[in-house]
Amino acid sequence: MNRLVLTALPGIPLVTAGDDLAALTLAGLERAGIGLEPGDVLVYASKIVAKAEGRTRRLDRVRPSPAAREIATVCAKDPRLVELILNESRQVLRLRPGLIIVEHRLGFVCANAGIDHSNLADEEEVVLLPADPDASAARLRQALAAATGVAPAVLINDSHGRAWRLGTVGVAIGVAGMAPLTDRRGTPDLFGRVLQVTMLGTADEIAAAASLLQGAAAEATPIIHIRGAPFVPGEGRLADLLRPRHLDLFR
Amino acid sequence: MNRLVLTALPGIPLVTAGDDLAALTLAGLERAGIGLEPGDVLVYASKIVAKAEGRTRRLDRVRPSPAAREIATVCAKDPRLVELILNESRQVLRLRPGLIIVEHRLGFVCANAGIDHSNLADEEEVVLLPADPDASAARLRQALAAATGVAPAVLINDSHGRAWRLGTVGVAIGVAGMAPLTDRRGTPDLFGRVLQVTMLGTADEIAAAASLLQGAAAEATPIIHIRGAPFVPGEGRLADLLRPRHLDLFR
Numbered sequence: 001m002n003r004l005v006l007t008a009l010p011g012i013p014l015v016t017a018g019d020d021l022a023a024l025t026l027a028g029l030e031r032a033g034i035g036l037e038p039g040d041v042l043v044y045a046s047k048i049v050a051k052a053e054g055r056t057r058r059l060d061r062v063r064p065s066p067a068a069r070e071i072a073t074v075c076a077k078d079p080r081l082v083e084l085i086l087n088e089s090r091q092v093l094r095l096r097p098g099l100i101i102v103e104h105r106l107g108f109v110c111a112n113a114g115i116d117h118s119n120l121a122d123e124e125e126v127v128l129l130p131a132d133p134d135a136s137a138a139r140l141r142q143a144l145a146a147a148t149g150v151a152p153a154v155l156i157n158d159s160h161g162r163a164w165r166l167g168t169v170g171v172a173i174g175v176a177g178m179a180p181l182t183d184r185r186g187t188p189d190l191f192g193r194v195l196q197v198t199m200l201g202t203a204d205e206i207a208a209a210a211s212l213l214q215g216a217a218a219e220a221t222p223i224i225h226i227r228g229a230p231f232v233p234g235e236g237r238l239a240d241l242l243r244p245r246h247l248d249l250f251r
Numbered sequence: 252m253n254r255l256v257l258t259a260l261p262g263i264p265l266v267t268a269g270d271d272l273a274a275l276t277l278a279g280l281e282r283a284g285i286g287l288e289p290g291d292v293l294v295y296a297s298k299i300v301a302k303a304e305g306r307t308r309r310l311d312r313v314r315p316s317p318a319a320r321e322i323a324t325v326c327a328k329d330p331r332l333v334e335l336i337l338n339e340s341r342q343v344l345r346l347r348p349g350l351i352i353v354e355h356r357l358g359f360v361c362a363n364a365g366i367d368h369s370n371l372a373d374e375e376e377v378v379l380l381p382a383d384p385d386a387s388a389a390r391l392r393q394a395l396a397a398a399t400g401v402a403p404a405v406l407i408n409d410s411h412g413r414a415w416r417l418g419t420v421g422v423a424i425g426v427a428g429m430a431p432l433t434d435r436r437g438t439p440d441l442f443g444r445v446l447q448v449t450m451l452g453t454a455d456e457i458a459a460a461a462s463l464l465q466g467a468a469a470e471a472t473p474i475i476h477i478r479g480a481p482f483v484p485g486e487g488r489l490a491d492l493l494r495p496r497h498l499d500l501f502r
Contacts, residue, residue, distance in 0.1 A: 003258050004257040006254065163494075165492050166491070166492055167432045169459065171416065200418055200466075205462055208420065209255070209463065212457065212460065213254075
């Protein structure tokens with residue numbers, strides 16, 4: 001039977017800089033009674049990857065530029081936070097009260113450069129996104145393979161808003177061991193004709209599914225194990241999921 | 252343990268006009284050995300709902316308007332199909348080769364008004380979206396509750412492209428028995444402070460998860476049963492998921 005099972009690994013502690021996420025994953029899998037099998041996927045909330053990698057910044061050490069001060073006034077945001085947002089971005093696309101929509105240096109469009117300042121014991125501390133989420137995913141995959149003999153696909157997910165729909169949804173911002181798109185072009189359909197609908201955003205759908213179990217407070221259950229997800233194994237990276245600018249429908 | 256289990260109901264036949272989807276669901280649940288429980292969700296591929304409701308059209312009965320002919324030339328599409336797309340839309344937003352981005356009469360932005368012409372034995376036949384997917388979802392929920400004594404949440408999903416990312420993902424276009432957004436504003440975070448990140452697109456994340464098991468040929472496994480999805484029961488509808496035009500970030 002066609003079944004997909006997602007498990008939030010239990011007992012994952014709050015992560016701090018230098019923590020070994022692969023070791024935390026192995027302990028969580030053991031607590032859940034799960035042995036890795038080929039085809040399994042592990043999804044990590046971007047925030048714990050960033051925290052393990054020391055990607056936190058203290059606002060009281062940031063000196064906002066004039067540009068950051070100006071945007072902060074328009075958006076009613078902390079100018080020090082705006083400075084960090086600008087540093088993490090290639091381009092500012094839209095300004096709204098409380099909201100700066102940017103093209104992130106990683107290439108995707110998102111709000112406030114993905115910088116998070118909830119769930120931290122220290123009000124002055126914020127968490128950036130991981131420096132290179134594809135590389136983080138590849139390292140986790142490699143460490144898990146070395147420990148278990150099975151190399152799972154690994155995604156790092158974050159919650160993004162959408163252009164036309166309300167509510168955030170999980171998307172993949174780091175990929176290892178999976179083709180993030182499933183190309184159905186050329187696959188015969190049920191009647192033997194060639195399908196029109198073409199590329200499935202498989203990694204983003206898996207990221208969204210995992211996000212359901214992570215919830216808003218992704219720190220409580222940040223690591224999700226998934227069995228039964230249909231995906232094409234292989235090389236893959238975040239950039240595969242991003243529209244080249246000439247195909248961007250709304251810029 | 253925090254676990255989410257999705258099951259593609261086995262043995263669902265190809266659906267045609269007048270078929271009783273609730274009866275097909277009950278038979279599929281029985282084949283899968285699943286008894287409905289409170290909190291369960293059923294997700295239906297929009298195409299089978301539309302087909303059961305007779306929302307198919309024959310291209311050879313369509314007379315394209317001059318506007319449809321003009322757009323068909325720009326987009327290299329069948330002018331009769333363009334005519335149907337225009338009839339199903341409030342506004343054309345963008346034209347690209349092979350692609351007409353519209354605001355659908357149901358309120359969302361999508362490609363080609365969601366009209367599908369794959370997987371049909373008849374090349375001249377296309378499938379529109381259901382006339383009123385919220386009402387379709389409510390009817391299915393009611394019929395399943397009447398038969399089993401348990402009212403599941405029901406979603407109707409479709410695959411949509413995104414503004415900035417490649418690949419289609421499942422989204423909810425019909426909702427019953429669920430608040431499609433989970434409002435986390437005011438929820439204290441792990442440290443007792445109020446969360447900043449606010450509205451989770453829960454119904455869309457569930458729709459995306461279900462889409463993984465439906466695959467591209469959603470007609471083979473169009474009905475997905477889900478247990479363990481965190482959602483707020485209650486009234487809900489598609490419109491809750493759509494940005495009011497004044498909040499639309501990219502128009």
